[in-house]
Amino acid sequence: MGPSEEHTRPDGIDDLTVEALGNISEALEAVEIARGHLYAFHRLSGTADFTLGRGVQQLREAGHGDLADxxxxxxxxxxxxxxxxxxxxxxxxxxGYYALFKSLEASARDELVGGRRHLYEAELKEARRTHGRPGHEAEPGDD
Structure with a gap:
């Protein structure tokens, strides 16, 4: 069997459009990773501030009030x-940036390919897999 309809390009959609949407999707993936790093920065900064607070309290308890202050x-x-x-x-x-990026990427997919995601990757999978071999199925449950 082949890929599901949701991973098959609609009729009349050219290679360049699929490639363009693939690049936009790849860019969004990079933005998602950047967002994750931003959340890590948020968590680490908060942890640092609370840990600093404990260290400052310990300085105070050790008699270093001026430095703690x-x-x-x-x-x-x-x-x-x-x-x-x-x-x-x-x-x-x-x-701001993240919400706009997600919205524009989804709008492009909706307008051009009926909202289908990862068409470029789905076509890569179809081209690279060995049809009929275990572990190379197009979709879960395919024999």
Missing amino acids: RFERELVGRNVLDGRWTFQIVEEYDD
Whole structure:
């Protein structure tokens, strides 16, 4: 058997259109990875601030109050960018660039290929798999 209808290009769609949508999808995948790194940055920055707070408290308990005060005044709870904690950076990215990218990519697929995803990759799979061999099925459950 071959790929499902959702992974088959509609009639009349040329190679360049499928390739263009494939590149846009690949770019979106890179944006998804960047977003993951942004969330990791958010989590790591928060962890650092709370761990710093514990260290500052330990400095205070060890009798280094002046140094603890300086850390507390200048660094604990500080914005990482002008006026922003990391959650604000994540929200701005999600609501702006990320949301627009997702919307435009979906609109392009809807307009050009009826919303079908990963056509380029599906065609690569079909071209590269060994038809009739176990482990090379087009879809789950194919014999």
